[in-house]
Amino acid sequence: MPASTNYRATASAPSNIAIVKYWGKQGVQEPVNPSISFTLSKALTHTTIDYRPGPEALTIEFLFEGWPKDSFLPKLNALTRRLVQHLPYLEKGHLRIESSNTFPHSSGIASSASSMASIAKVLVEIQQQLSATKDSEINHEQISELARLGSGSACRSTLPGWVLWGETEALASSSNRFGVSINEVIHPTFKDLQDTILVIRKGAKSVSSTTGHQLMENHPYREGRIDQANRNIKKLLNSLKEGNFNTFAEVCEEEALSLHGLMMSSSPGYTLMAPESLRAIRRIQKFREHHHVPLTYTLDAGPNIHLIYPKAQRKILEPFIREHLQPLCDNQEVINDELSID
Ligand code: DP6
Numbered sequence: 389m390p391a392s393t394n395y396r397a398t399a400s401a402p403s404n405i406a407i408v409k410y411w412g413k414q415g416v417q418e419p420v421n422p423s424i425s426f427t428l429s430k431a432l433t434h435t436t437i438d439y440r441p442g443p444e445a446l447t448i449e450f451l452f453e454g455w456p457k458d459s460f461l462p463k464l465n466a467l468t469r470r471l472v473q474h475l476p477y478l479e480k481g482h483l484r485i486e487s488s489n490t491f492p493h494s495s496g497i498a499s500s501a502s503s504m505a506s507i508a509k510v511l512v513e514i515q516q517q518l519s520a521t522k523d524s525e526i527n528h529e530q531i532s533e534l535a536r537l538g539s540g541s542a543c544r545s546t547l548p549g550w551v552l553w554g555e556t557e558a559l560a561s562s563s564n565r566f567g568v569s570i571n572e573v574i575h576p577t578f579k580d581l582q583d584t585i586l587v588i589r590k591g592a593k594s595v596s597s598t599t600g601h602q603l604m605e606n607h608p609y610r611e612g613r614i615d616q617a618n619r620n621i622k623k624l625l626n627s628l629k630e631g632n633f634n635t636f637a638e639v640c641e642e643e644a645l646s647l648h649g650l651m652m653s654s655s656p657g658y659t660l661m662a663p664e665s666l667r668a669i670r671r672i673q674k675f676r677e678h679h680h681v682p683l684t685y686t687l688d689a690g691p692n693i694h695l696i697y698p699k700a701q702r703k704i705l706e707p708f709i710r711e712h713l714q715p716l717c718d719n720q721e722v723i724n725d726e727l728s729i730d
Contacts, residue, residue: 395439397513401505401535402728403431403497404544405583405694407640407686408620409647410553411613412604416470417536418564420604421617422554424624425544428583429728431491433502437510438484439477446478451486467504467538474534475515495587495723496692500597504538505531505545532566540601543567548728550574550628558622575631577682580699580727586713587721588664588691595651595658600689603654613650616642633698637684640696644686651689662691664716669693671712679704699726 404425412420446468450460464485468478485507491497508531528546536543536553544551544567552559553567561568604610620639627635651658669685672695676683681704683697695713697705714720 393441395441395514395517396436397510397517398434398436399506399509399513400432400434401502401509401542401545402428402548403433403491403499403502404428404541404551405498405686405696406541406544406688407636407643407696408617408624409643409688410540411601411617411647411650412607412610413540413601417540419540419554420610421614422552422556422562422621423541423544423617424550424552424570424621425541426550426581426583426727427545427548428497428725430725431489431497431502431723433487433489433499433506435485435487435503435506435510437486437507437514439481439514440484441477441481444480446480447482449482449484451484453488454486463500463538464507467507470537471511471534474530475511477515477518478511491723491725492587492590492721494591495721496585496688496690496694497723497725498541498688500539501541501545504542505535507538508532508535508542508546529563529566536566539597541597550578550727552621552625556618556621558625570625570628573625573629575629577631577633577698578628578636578727579729582695582697582699582702583725583727584695584697584705584709585723585725586668586693586695587717587719587723588662588668588693590718590721595660595689597689600651600654600658604650607650607654609650609653613646616646633682633684637682640684640686647689648687660690661687665691665693668713668716671716675708675712681705 404427406425408424410419410423448464472478532543532546544553547569549571551567552570555564556562624639686694
């Protein structure tokens, strides 16, 4: 292989939204509890990587939306160090990584999931170019595992639709190392879910997910949380199979509120909801009580709200969102996304 040969590959990956939340890690980026999410369609990260082989230890250059972003380098260095045993070329040479998102920054969409999943796909593609095995089949488990080493939730972004990550007795093929598709058991009610993101506050989170996961290590409710997540996985899987929206909504909201409860009761504690988040939740509950529509919500580790509902409800929900929820949002910003079909 001539040292002057450069290698280039490009890939995209979507973000995902968890219904049962991954919160707490063990070992090398393995979860303390199983989680289930659905992958989105529109919120994507596009990544292009140029790899220049060389004799020196690996160096990395990262550009985000055309500009150098050195704050992401520690995460990338940690990722490539972990990946060397899977992708030996990452020991030496130079990587120029360029990423861009199709969605606004700090809007409540998990960019580390789409970003790390797209980077993992590209790094595997470069390995294939280097070893001239380009035509060999891409192993989804391997890509998911490599994405996980960058960001836990990223391992659920390497597959479309519904994905389960983490060992559970409810699914024999489940693994702590990679995400597995559960699309084949999903009732039609849950195959076209919409995710309307209410951007309550735009801007950096006051606590990173990585810090949040660490807070679970000595959390007083740690064991209770692990039990709760395992119970909710079973309950959620049953509701997804049976098409039972009420049970689905129960799990969805219990998980979102528990995540925030766990953060509040951490040491130090964090209050990540804004007054408008609570107001939006109240309005969603009232609307549902009056109109009996299948509608639920979830939140990640921040104030923004993901409204979740089947596509058929869009017409009845549009005016409610516009008149009663959009005014609670930062600059009236709402982002419409949906579950990816394939
Ligand atoms: C609240 O995957 O962002 O969104 O593994 O440290 O990168 P790292 O954390 P990350 O955590 C996501 C936490 C969550 C819940 C979830 O997506 O399951």
